Amino acid sequence: MxxxxxxxxxxxxxxxxxxxxxxxxxxxxxxxxxxxxxxxxxxxxxxxxxxxxxxxxxxxxxxxxxxxxxxxxxxxxxxxxxxxxxxxxxxxxxxxxxxxRFMGELEVGYLMSGNQQITTLPVGIPAQALNQHLGIFATTGMGKSNLMKVFCASAINTRKSGILLTDPHGEYATGEPGSPSSRGLVHHPLAPEGLSVFTIRDARIADEYGMKPLQICYNDLSIADLGLVFDLTQSEYEVVNLLLPFQTSDIIDFFVNEQVESLPSHLRTTAYIGNQQDIAQRIRSGSPDALRLVQRQVRTLLDLTSGFVHEKNSSLPEILAALDANKVVLIDIPGISDAAELFILSAISRAVFKEKQHRFIGQGSTGNQGTVLICIEEAQRVLSQRSEKTGIFREIAMEGRKFGLGIGVITQQPKNIDQRVLAQMNTLFVMGLADRQDREIIASSAKHDLRVLDTEIQTLDRGDVIISTIGIPFPVSCHIHHFEAYLDRLWESASGFT
Ligand SMILES: Nc1ncnc2c1ncn2[C@@H]1O[C@H](COP(=O)(O)OP(=O)(O)OP(=O)(O)O)[C@@H](O)[C@H]1O
Structure with missing residues (x-):
């Protein structure tokens, strides 16, 4: 005006x-x-x-x-x-x-007033909002990856909470592949102190950027996650449930080394002579077809993750320590399949949840001073209405807050996310949603009334976002910093040229 x-x-x-x-x-x-x-x-x-x-x-x-x-x-x-x-x-x-004065410490951009960026008014999310769950809703190409990098860069700067992020496209750590001008979080001036990257890339690249090799051991995994990754039949679920009491390393040993067709069924009396007597005994009542399918799925997952899933070595203690130290933890897994990504994100998320829960039970709220945010891209894969497809992620969404654990739901399709999960979110980033039903669902779950901003949401440009969060008493329009330009500013202030 x-x-x-x-x-x-x-x-x-x-x-x-x-x-x-x-x-x-x-x-x-x-x-x-x-x-x-x-x-x-x-x-x-x-x-x-x-x-x-x-x-x-x-x-x-x-x-x-x-x-x-x-x-x-x-x-x-x-x-x-x-x-x-x-x-x-x-x-x-x-x-x-x-x-x-309402703005929090995790800076993401500048306030927009109409078409104008107000560069004297940086917009930031309060760090304490992170355990109260966060949703990022963006149509493809609107600048979601750029936002995630800026958000993590701010978290590295402020060190007020741990953030866990998996990256199956290999774009967050070193920049977008094939784009020489693109940079990544390893180029942040405070990366040596505030960023831990666990990677499946070869040792030469890992060493060059100070990344650690990602290792997941059998007992980090859970057989229950088969349901997250594959569409299981009722009989397969029965087999999975029968297996729940056993160590995953024993279950894997059993399925890798046995031919389930040769197992004595409950109708036959032939003795089983393998290593896993208890498992064999327990699943004798399972349907042979379901057993065969479960065996094939276990073997498929092991094949897909063979580069970093091992019998014994695990990066999880280091990952947990880095999150405790309020670092950004990036799981850099370029080229990995959808199924394998979900499988390991679930394993790491479960470990963080159990650790936080354990401390809460043992020490009360004093044992959980830190906040950790676990981000899930394409979150509709695991937080849809179908509860058998939600695994540990729904547990975190429903219970994580009291342990200081939040979930960052990133999706293009909010209408496909369980509404009970959406209702838990105290921070929403809306980046251009073309679908009316998507906008209505978001507007009805936001802490501020976003319905009146419908025209504004429809006219958002790339990099523009409407943020509704606790601590800021009104929804804020913001233009997200361009990551590379923001990095330059961080370098300038790190070297004293502000
Ligand atoms: N805030 C911004 N300011 C300037 N340019 C931006 C901004 N956000 C994104 N861009 C540019 O827009 C392009 C697309 O951005 P980005 O990759 O972040 O989108 P995306 O939503 O993650 O896309 P996709 O869903 O395809 O992965 C990139 O070239 C990026 O540099």
Whole structure:
């Protein structure tokens, strides 16, 4: 909005409107202040709609009040309203500073007011919001990967919480493959202290970037995760349930070394002579077809993960220690299949959950001072309405908060995420959703009412996001920093040139 004043022509406590001449500029999402001089109240509002005003030939502008401050300077929800003809104008410097005090430490971009970036107002998420779950909803190409890198870069800077992220595209650690100008988190000035990368790349590359080899041992895995990765039949679930009491290393030994066809069934009395007597005894009642399928699936998963799943060695203690030290932990697994990615993310997530739960039970809340966020890309794979497909992730979504453990749900299809999981999320990033049903689902689960921002959500450009989070009393429009430019700034401030 240009600097001229306009006059309020109509209000109710939830909607302001005024008319601007045809040559004046205003954009959806713009922040304005309406002043009521007498009691000294300033009402903050954001433009939600613009239309033609036939009578005056100008534009009729509608805005949503987002808060107000009185003479005491406290920002409140607007329960009063400004009188008719009150002046409407852009924010001044003091008012911009007032909004700045709501921003958290995990900086992601600059506040947008309409089409303008306010570079004096960096937008950040409070670190304490991370154990209260976070959702990132973005149509492909809108800048989700860039956002994740900026978010992790800020976490490396602030070291207020641990973040776990798997990267099957190999783009977060060293930059987008095949794009020489793209950089990754290893290029962060504080990467040696704040980033731990566990990789399946060869030792030469790992050494060059200070990455550690990723190792998962058999007992880190759970047979229950077959249900996460494959579509199991009822009889297969029965076999999996029969196997739950056994160590995964024994289950793997059994399925790798035995031919389940030769097992004595409960109808036959022939003795089994292999190593895993107890397992053989227990699954004798299982359907032979289901046993064969389970065996094939176990072997397939071992083949898919053979480069880093071993009988004994495990990176999990190091991963847990890095998360405890509030580092960003990147599981760099370029080229790995969908199934194998889910299998290991589930193994690591379970280990973090059990550790946090164990400390909570043993030491109460004092044992869980740190916050950890586990991010899941394409989260509809594991958090859909089908509960057998959710495994440890639903447990974290429902119970993690009290142990200091949050889940970061990243998806293009929020309508395919279990609504009970969405309802747990206290921070939402919305990056352009074309599908109306997706937008409605998000709007109804956000802590702020996002329905009125529907036009703004539909007009978001690449890199733009609407953030609704606890700690910031209104939904914020923000342009995410371009990761490489943000890195340059971090390097400048690391070397004292600010
Ligand atoms: N905030 C931003 N500012 C400037 N450029 C951006 C921003 N966000 C993304 N881009 C650019 O847009 C392109 C696509 O971004 P990105 O890869 O992050 O999108 P994406 O949503 O992850 O896409 P996909 O779903 O295909 O992986 C990249 O070239 C990136 O550099």
């Amino acid at each position: 240009d600097q001229r004043f306009f006059q309020l022509t109509g209000t109710d406590v939830q909607k302001y409107s005024w008319i601007i001449p045809p040559d004046a500029m205003i954009a959806v999402g713009e922040l304005v202040v309406v002043t009521d001089e007498n009691p000294g109240i300033r009402y903050f509002a954001r433009v939600t709609g613009i239309g033609h005003d036939v009578q005056s030939g100008g534009f009729l502008v509608h805005a949503l009040p987002i808060g107000c401050t009185g003479p005491d300077g406290i920002f409140r929800k607007p329960r009063t309203m400004p009188p008719l003809h009150s002046p409407v104008r852009s924010l001044d410097t003091k008012e911009t500073l007032l909004l700045r």
